[in-house]
Amino acid sequence: MGAPWPAAARRDGDDVLVGGVALGHVAARFGTPVYVLDEAEVRERCRAYRRALPDAEVHYAAKAFLCGAVAEWVEQEGLGLDVCSGGELELAVTCGFPAERIVLHGNAKSPEELAAAVRLGVGRIVVDSFPEIARLAVLASDDCPQDVLVRVVPGVAAGHHPSVRTGTDEQKFGFSLEPGESGAVSAAVDAVDRILHQPHLRLVGLHCHLGSQIADTAPYLAALDRLVPLLASVRDRHGVALPELDLGGGHAVPYRRGEPALDLEEFAAAVTTRLEQLCSRHRLPVPRLAVEPGRAVTGPAGVAVYRVLTVKHSPGGLTFVAVDGGMSDNPRPALYGSRYTATLIGRASDAPLAEARVVGRHCEAGDVLVPSVELPADVRPGDLLAVPAAGAYHLSMASGYNLVGRPPLIAVRDGAARMLMRRETLDDFRRRDIGR
Ligand SMILES: Cc1ncc(COP(=O)(O)O)c(C=O)c1O
């Protein structure tokens, strides 16, 4: 079927097969709304990263979506893991993910999260603020030294929405590269200096993350242009050549037919070449590259399946197709104006295509899943709609709004379906509601 569907998805009569399983069968067996995750697609995406960047560290960004099975797949495929909370960290470690292959992020890590990270032996902590340096300096010891990276703001803006652009100084993450007041060094240089003065912290490199859903290689090259001179200045000030450079994630995937993905081969070749050129210019050894893709690993492997509950035609000519999920399982359209497509599955229709708006079931007019899509004009209650590119930042950002409950997640592979996460029920809500 081609992007934005999983690579091996194909039409099978009126249905769509993902991982060899008909989406209609998944809906009938597990109910709707339901999320389907193609295991082979996730694994192949991990392998594509390893092939394109054989000498780099590739860390899957758990914020896109994490559960025990995904942690296991990613680990088996040889990737590391980027986590940004104590929850993601503990889940990964208790599922057996090797702590030394984990990178901990966060602009506001709590003292407890930092202590857990040091205690569990995470491979890297990406330092994001001055108080964190002081806290880590106390937690690390002779017996338990801690490798850290400094998160730098490279001054490069990129990403699909202002809320996810993290490469410039008007946002909360990282240390600025801009000179301080009255000739003082930049916050980034200050952070490097402070860490290098801490006996139990081992500064191993620099990190930046520009933003999310970036389809173009140019912003990453621009970031290298800012970060390699900083590596040179660290060498000049302290006589140390830092061995690692982490360029973060943000690699784009298509959500609708014809939209671009970040070209991984082109990215790998361009970034590697530019890094080598810049290091040679500054007479630096070439640091080991790291990347942190989230969306590009799990996003295209997921498909959401909804059941149509009502169809309404407005006097203005709009057709509202209301389904049994909505902004509680996919907040992205409401948060960022993200655009999706939807396809009728499970029955044939000869009706002509007509424009429709797929809306959710929540108590907000802004609960729109797909603002405009062509669907058969006879779309009706009981129909199933499949929404591809649903594997990242849907379930991980799902909420308990209206006590609807988060949908289950079903893994499909070689014609078999198995539940990875069960549906959230009223009982789950009741169990937390202990005040009476
Ligand atoms: C530090 C960091 N690394 C990696 C990612 C993963 O981003 P994406 O899912 O867009 O690849 C994010 C989120 O944008 C992030 O904040």
Ligand SMILES: N[C@@H](CCCC[NH3+])C(=O)O
């Ligand atoms: N949640 C965002 C991506 C944020 C990435 C995290 N730094 C999205 O759905 O596009």
